[in-house]
Amino acid sequence: MVMKIAILPGDGIGQEILVQSLKVLKAIKLKFGHKFIISKGLIGAESIKTNGLPITQETINLCKDSDTILLGAVGDPLYDNDPKIKIRPEQGLLELRRILGLYCNLRPIKTYNKLLKVSPMKQSVIKNVNFVIFRELTSGIYFGKKGRSQDEAYDTCTYKKNRIKKIAMKAFETARQRNKKITLVDKANVLETSRLWRETVKEIAQKNQDIKVDYIFIDNACMQIILKPRQFDILLTDNMFGDILSDEASVITGSLGLLPSVSFGDHYSLYEPVHGSFPQAKGKNIANPLGSILSVSLMLENFGLKKESFLINRAVNESIKLGLTTQDLNTKKPCTTSEIGDFLFNYILNIKNDQVKSTQIIS
Ligand code: IPM
Ligand code: MG
Numbered sequence: 001m002v003m004k005i006a007i008l009p010g011d012g013i014g015q016e017i018l019v020q021s022l023k024v025l026k027a028i029k030l031k032f033g034h035k036f037i038i039s040k041g042l043i044g045a046e047s048i049k050t051n052g053l054p055i056t057q058e059t060i061n062l063c064k065d066s067d068t069i070l071l072g073a074v075g076d077p078l079y080d081n082d083p084k085i086k087i088r089p090e091q092g093l094l095e096l097r098r099i100l101g102l103y104c105n106l107r108p109i110k111t112y113n114k115l116l117k118v119s120p121m122k123q124s125v126i127k128n129v130n131f132v133i134f135r136e137l138t139s140g141i142y143f144g145k146k147g148r149s150q151d152e153a154y155d156t157c158t159y160k161k162n163r164i165k166k167i168a169m170k171a172f173e174t175a176r177q178r179n180k181k182i183t184l185v186d187k188a189n190v191l192e193t194s195r196l197w198r199e200t201v202k203e204i205a206q207k208n209q210d211i212k213v214d215y216i217f218i219d220n221a222c223m224q225i226i227l228k229p230r231q232f233d234i235l236l237t238d239n240m241f242g243d244i245l246s247d248e249a250s251v252i253t254g255s256l257g258l259l260p261s262v263s264f265g266d267h268y269s270l271y272e273p274v275h276g277s278f279p280q281a282k283g284k285n286i287a288n289p290l291g292s293i294l295s296v297s298l299m300l301e302n303f304g305l306k307k308e309s310f311l312i313n314r315a316v317n318e319s320i321k322l323g324l325t326t327q328d329l330n331t332k333k334p335c336t337t338s339e340i341g342d343f344l345f346n347y348i349l350n351i352k353n354d355q356v357k358s359t360q361i362i363s
Contacts, residue, residue, distance in 0.1 A: 002035040003303065006066035008059065010044040011089055012277025013287035013337075014072020020289035020341030021070060021296045024315075027348035028300070028308045039066065043096065044074030044089035044277075054092030060099055063268065068299055069096075071272035072292065077279050089277075097137050101265035104167045105137040105242065106174075107274055108260065108298075108361050109229075109249045112320050118254035118329050121226065126252045131232040132178075133249065134171045135242025137263055139163050140193070142239045159193045159238070164200040170264070171236045172204060175211045178233055183214045185221040185237040185245065197238065218245075225249055246274055255328040257288025260295035260361065262302065269302065271295040285336045288326040290316055293344065298361055313361060315347040 007022070009015040025036050041059035048054055054074075063069050074089045096102075110130045116123040136159075144156035175182050184201045186194035198215060205213040216224065218241045224231065225245065229252050237245060250256040259274035273291025281287045294316060301309035319325070324343050327334035335343075 001303070001305065002037065003068070004037045004039070004066040006063045006069045007038055007040045008043040008063075008069060009040070009046070009072040010074045010092075010277065011046055011076050012073050012279045012282045014044075014074070014277060016283070016285065016337050017273065017287055017289040017292040018070065018072045020337060020344075021292045023341040023345045024293050024296055024312060024348065027345045028305075028312070031311075031349060032305075032308055034305070034308075043071070043092040045076035045079065047092055048087060048089060052087070054087060054089050055095050059092075060096065063096065063100060063270075068303070069268070069270040070292075070296065070299070071270055073273070073275065073277040075277040075279070094142060096270070097263060098143065100268040100270065101138060102263035102268060102270055103136060103138040103163060103265055104170050105133075105135040105261060105263045107133040107135060107242070107246045107249075109133065109246075109253060110361070111253055112317070114320050114323070115254040115258075115325075115329060119252055121252060125227075126229060129229045129252050131229070131249075132174065132234050133242055133246050134167060134174075134234060134236045135246065136163065136167050136238050137242075138239075138265075140239035157191065157193050157238075157240075159196055161196060161200055164197050165204065168201050168204050168236060171234050172208050172211055175234050180210060181212045181214075181233040183216055183221075183232055183235050185216055185218050185235055185241055187218050187241075188215070189217060193238065201236070221245065222248060225252070250274065255288055257291050257326065257328045258294070259291050260293075260298050262295065262298050269299075271299045285338055286327050286334070287337050288328050289337050289340050293341075294361060301361070309361075311348055311351065312344070314351075315344045318347060319343050 009018045029036055039062055041062045043055050074093045076089050079085050079088045111126050119126055139159050141155050141157040144158040146155045171182050186197045188194040188198045250259050256275045261274050263270045273295055275291050278287055297309045297312035324335050
């Protein structure tokens with residue numbers, strides 16, 4: 001297969017984790033004979049530095065001309081600490097999501113037995129957790145009207161029924177391949193947009209009665225994720241609730257650095273780790289590259305390269321089993337970012353094809 005991939009390393013650890021993902025892609029290319037055509041673009045603070053803008057038309061065109069996009073991270077503390085700055089790195093990613101219509105963001109949350117002890121939560125509570133957050137990504141309070149006067153500011157949360165319907169339908173499709181269960185997370189006791197979510201999802205549920213649908217409020221969901229995370233299979237929610245819930249849920253797995261994600265639209269897709277730019281770790285070769293590498297695995301799976309994707313998952317499982325993990329998961333004898341990449345590269349190249357078993361991330 002020939003695939004054109006746009007690479008947007010962005011800020012902080014983005015660059016160094018993507019180097020590891022490219023290593024893994026190279027191993028897959030060498031083993032299976034695919035051709036990955038890689039082109040780099042600027043986004044975030046890196047783009048502001050060079051172009052004065054968090055994303056340029058050139059990067060947008062590059063993304064549109066590619067089959068898919070791999071993103072590292074965006075964000076720089078330089079901008080976080082100055083509320084007056086108008087141009088910010090995050091705007092680059094938000095613009096990209098908006099322009100490419102990437103409304104459906106999937107964030108799988110899954111525990112590895114070997115890492116149960118790393119999480120601050122009880123092992124009996126988090127064993128065998130496996131759920132997916134379906135986060136709406138191009139509406140809601142992130143994209144509503146905003147304003148600011150001297151002593152007042154506002155952000156508005158707006159949702160169109162069609163947008164809710166589209167992501168909800170995707171969640172129902174995936175539920176059918178998993179455990180036929182969806183939990184809608186909202187704040188329908190207070191917010192009008194949440195009531196529209198509930199109404200829309202109930203209408204779809206009526207027509208898809210093979211799927212069990214529960215409805216819970218966001219405040220309760222935050223608590224239930226910690227108390228009884230195994231009760232969830234698919235969590236469907238809006239843009240901001242999904243942002244918050246996914247960071248919270250990462251604690252179950254042991255590290256935010258482990259989580260992959262994919263964002264779909266009707267025409268484009270973007271793969272990125274859930275973690276941020278982790279500026280304290282930049283250039284130190286200590287960041288966890290697995291969130292990005294598992295995003296590559298999701299990408300290959302969604303492009304029909306199942307065997308290749310399973311092989312990456314298997315290599316990742318093996319590295320975790322052997323205790324080859326970065327400092328976020330391993331305080332005693334941590335590996336460096338590039339050591340993880342090297343291990344996975346060699347593992348993939350040296351394993352016999354018939355040993356590759358089915359190990360999927362989402363379904
Ligand atoms: C995420 C991030 C982004 C978001 C930031 C970087 C704009 O936190 O993907 O979860 O808030 O969506
Ligand atoms: Mg976030």
